[in-house]
Amino acid sequence: MSEVHQPVSEDAAARIIHTAAAVGAPLVLRGGGTRSLARNDEGHEILSSARLSGIVSYNPAEMTMTAKSGTPLADILAALAEKRQMLAFEPLDLRPVLGTTGNPTIGGVFATNASGPRRFVAGAARDSLLGVRFVNGSGDIIKAGGRVMKNVTGLDLAKVLAGSRGSLAFVTEVTFRLLPVPExxxxxxxxxxxxxxxxxxxxxxxxxxxxxxxxxxxxxxxxxxxxxxxxxxxxxxxxxxxxxxxxxxxxxxxxxxxxxxxxxxxxxxxxxxxxxxxxxDVHPYADGTLRPLWRVSVAPTVGHQLVAALRLETGVDAFYDWQGGLIWLRMEAEAEAGLLRHFIKALGGGHATLVRAAPGILATTLVLEPQPDAVAALEARIKAKFDPKGIFSAGVTG
Amino acid sequence: MPDKIAFLPPKKSVLDRRDIIVSDLADLLPKGCLVSEPRGLVPFETDAFIAYRNVPLAVALPETTAQVAAVLKYCSGYGIPVVPRGAGTSLSGGAIPQADAVVIGLSKLSRILDVDYANRTATVQAGVTNLNISEAVSADGYFYAPDPSSQLACTIGGNIGMNSGGAHCLKYGVTTNNLLGVKMVLFDGTIIDLGSKALDAPGLDLLGLVCGSEGQLGIVTEATVRLIAKPEGARPVLFGFQSSEAAGACVAEIIGSGIIPVAIEFMDRPAIEICEAFAHAGYPMDVEALLIVEVEGSEAEMDAMLAGIIAIARRHGVSTIKESQSATEAALIWKGRKSAFGATGRIADYICMDGTVPLSQLPYVLKKTGEIVARLGLRVANVFHAGDGNMHPLILYNINDPEDAARAEEAGNEILKLCVDAGGCLTGEHGVGIEKRDLMLHQFAPVDLDQQMAVRAAFDPQWIMNPSKVFPLEGRPAA
Missing domain, CATH: 3.30.70.2190 (Alpha-Beta Plaits)
Structure with missing residues (x-):
């Protein structure tokens, strides 16, 4: 079993990271651990946000909330429901599909930019994120953004942390905007x-x-x-x-x-x-299997063409959200990453993420879309600016 | 002005090679795409933040992404600072050059490349104006949502640089929420594509970083933006109040009630008088504060929303309610609002602050703003996006009176600190530029700024991109 650190404060988290950075010891960052299937964290120490929990402030009249990153999503949704407010981006819950347990956290929601059906009108999780506090890979405690809707003061570091899957920094607190629940x-x-x-x-x-x-x-x-x-x-x-x-x-x-x-x-x-x-929540594919499941994002009008092209080559099943631009694609047997990515490119671009597969397939498949060289190099430089020792790199795959 | 905002000292090594640089740039660009004669450079010496002027070394006006890349590759090779420029409408000095800088202007990159209604996207070159996009798709029932007041002139490239907002972003979001992808050139001439017509892009959200980076991470040459189907109808309604505090409290209650109009704009008496004299919009003249609340949708929907809003306004003692009765009247109401800055400029010089505050703090910040300005013997007109707490106090002064100008700057600084201390930020949509650069340490701790600057350096390790802007000159990492 890997050692699990559960700091009770931002300062304690910073000390753990500082110590790890000093010796270059990898730390796998974890929220609710709901995506453990897609991770390879064997043998590494884990830094968990589980005890950094609680709503820090909630101003219904301003439609904003600040919460510690380990706050269970369920607690947040319950507090919002009392005031008839919601997270506009409809965070999805992949536990039934992944066959995992664990308790989704608000930090995990933003770390994966998990966004549901309303995404094409209301934006993704990243569009609702107003501000963050985080500890970078050197152990510095940093704030970015704020708690107001409009803010262009300096670089928008909150955006790059959203969806960064724990590869840049340990987020300790998030501030996000809310919308009223429709009547x-x-x-x-x-x-x-x-x-x-x-x-x-x-x-x-x-x-x-x-x-x-x-x-x-x-x-x-x-x-x-x-x-x-x-x-x-x-x-x-x-x-x-x-x-x-x-x-x-x-x-x-x-x-x-x-x-x-x-x-x-x-x-x-x-x-x-x-x-x-x-x-x-991708209900059709909460099928108790580990058949490869892809999440594909393309221009809405080409989604069905992509599926049609794949059908001629391999066994697939699929359904569409976001006007056809989000495809949940289940392969019958192999992941077929090369074939899938070839067709995505041929149809004008987009990307595919392998959300679920048997361990053997996961280990041999590029789970995240590979980037062109120039962009990959830029991403590596940015990552080094957050995490110079590369201690957060371990296990970040899905 | 006593505390003039400093630019980085010009590099002697660049100034000394001026003629060679101009000649080299001329080789890289087609005829007519390089400005180097002193008279030709004058229009580029400042932007809409007119308090500072610097004539640049030269101005490149490339026609293609490849030409932008060639100029950047050349400039980075010799450490020559580069200042990107859209239409020069920045209110924070974001496009003001420096003596050793090559300005790269977007004016010749002005083509709309693709309009795709089925996917509801438009792909345009970065020099296309904001309004051009909406005009190009209007007849087919679409629009591009962010609508800064300068939308007639400002470019989409500049909008991306500043993450521009506008009156209608209460419902539709700002530039970053409406941007799907860009083609951009990095400091060394590398061309990259970020995003696409797909809603989500792979990897880190670099698009989110680039949007609002004030020309420091690269130069955007093409953008793919979201188009939105126009609402069935839209109706602006005027609500007059006998105090700014009452109007501010009304705004907070409207938002808190769960009704989200498309726009809630605020004007105080001085702003009403200035805008009415200019636009004859039919604003009530017997009130201390005015809200323009716009609702949209079907007639039934607008009626239902307005009923809720009117009930709230009555609780806050509204003294005038005026619904626009025609499209012409509606257009006039918006014309008055959007010409606020221009109309103010006809009666006095002004600096416009842009701090954003939490809605609950609006009445307090308005009151304190009035006190700060009065103490310094100046006048202020407030006209702003109240629904999202984005204040715009226009501080009136005489630019030819150095003491008056210094007092105006002092008032502006105090107001921005007030906004930050009230839980807000220095700038909601105009950007930091040079104007607010030295106030950044009031909002951020050094360690916060260090992280931002480190990320900036990942894009531009030489710090040649718009280098005098955003970050305080002291304490920057070594180039």
Whole structure:
């Protein structure tokens, strides 16, 4: 078993890092440990945020919250629910897909930039992050950003820490913006479209002034895994949120426009809530297997082309979020990283992350998208500025 | 001015080689793309922060990314400072050059390269103006959301440099939230692409670092931005109050109630008078403070939101409520607001502060701002983005009176420290530039700035990119 450090204060964390840096001893940074499958932290000491926990301040009237990085996401969501506020980016919970336990933390959410269906209108986790406190690889305690919505004072270090997967610094505290929970929501369902037709329908919906806040396509192969099997056929789903009077009007406008694509029905607020959670958490692939699961980000209109191209070569299953631009792709056997990345490039670019696979495949696959040389060199220089001794490099793969 | 903000001393080694440098640059650029005659350089000596002027060594106006790369490669080879320039509308002196600098202007990179409605993106060269993007897609029902007041002139490259905001970013976010990708040139001429039409990019969020880096990390030559479908309708409504404090408290309650309008703009009496005299927008003249609240959506939605907002405003003693009755009236309301800086410039010289404060602190900071300015015998007009706490006190003074100018600068510094001490920051959207550079240590500890400068140095180890800006001149890492 690796030794696990659980500092109770930022100062204590800084001392641990300072000591590790002095001897060049690797430290694996950990939040809730919910992604341990994708990590290779064998034998390294672990620095955990588990005891850096608690909401530091919450100002509902300013729509901001500050919390220590190890605060369980569940605690934060509970506090927000009391004031009918939310994290606009809908952080996803991959535990069912990964088959892991552990308790997701707010620090982990930002470290992975984990963003759900509303991402294409409300931004990713990084867009909600206003400020951070962190300990860099030399043991210095540093603050960046602040707690106001608009802030261009100096370099935006909070952005580069969001999504850096514990490779740059140990984040101890995050300040983020909130949004009010919409009064109500509804989902328009267009049934029976193939992937290409669905892509056209979603593009049309998003060109309208109806403020769609979720646009996903659930092909025939996965639709049975949503809403307990209640969707009658392949479903292209469009979410509308807001004041009830307005949702009713917009839903009707959208329903009329979508009728030219296929049979249209509507889900109420409760079914909407359940469906979009299942989409967010990749419910179809919470299948108890370790079959390779990719998260692919491409331009929305080429998502279905990518899947079609792969189908000719290998066994894949897929569904689409973000208007088709986010593809959850499950391979039948091999990860097929080379093939996948070849097609992504040929279709205009994007990237693929291997979220899940059997240990043997994980060990031999580039889990994160490789960068062009010039960008990789720049990233390495930046990393060295946060962590000169390279002590946070260990185990950062997924 | 007594405490003039210092630029880095010009490098003698560069100044001495001026003629060779000009001749070498001429070889790298097409005819008509290099300015080196003294008279031609004058328009580039300052920006909208007119308190400082420096004639640069030369101005390159490249037509392609490759030419930008060639100039940067050359300049880095000889340690020549480079100052990127969009339209020169910076309010913080971000584009003011220095005597040993080559300015790289974006004005010839002005083409819209691709408009993709299905993916809702536009890819444009960095010298395209902010408004040009919205105009190019308006007929098809789209717009580009960030809308700084200078949007008629300012470029998307400059917007990225400063992470520009605008009135409507309360709902739609600022530049960084609307930027999908860039092509940029690093200090040594390396060309890199960050992001794409996909929503997420792999690796570290370098795009997030570059946005708002004030021309210090490289020069952006192309940008891919998000387009948004225009709302069905939009309606600005004027709310007049008998005190600034009441208006400020009303803003905090609107946001706290869960209603997020597209914009909440604030003007105090001096600002109302200045803007009304200029734009004849129909602002009420018998109030001490005015809020412009814009809601958008369908008629039903706007009505529902407005009902909620009006109820809140009544609790705060609103004395005038005026809804725009036509598109023309709505346009006039915004014209008045967006011409605030220009209109102020007609009656006095001014410096515009840009601190952001937490909403709960708005009434307090407004009151203290008035006290600071009055103590120094100056006048102030407040016109700002209240919904996100981004203040814009315009401190009026006479630029030809050195004592007056010094007092204005002192007032500005005190106001910015007030914003930071109230839990806010020095600048919400105008950038640090040279104007606020020496105040950075009021907001950040040295160790915080050291980390920022270290990251900056990862992009530009020689510190040739816009070097006099953002970070205090003392305590920088050795080049």
């Amino acid at each position: 109500t929501a509804a989902t328009i369902v267009i049934s029976g479209l193939n992937d290409a037709e669905a892509t056209a329908a979603m593009a049309t919906a998003l060109s309208m002034s109806v403020e769609v806040s979720g646009a996903a396509h659930l092909p025939e192969t996965v639709r049975g895994r949503f809403l307990g099997g209640d969707l009658p056929a392949a479903a292209t789903v469009l979410r509308i949120e807001g004041l009830s009077a307005s949702v009713a009007v917009r839903a009707e406008t959208l329903r009329a426009a979508m009728a030219s694509f296929g049979a249209v029905s509507m889900l109420d607020a409760d079914a909407t809530d359940r469906l979009w959670r299942e989409i967010r």
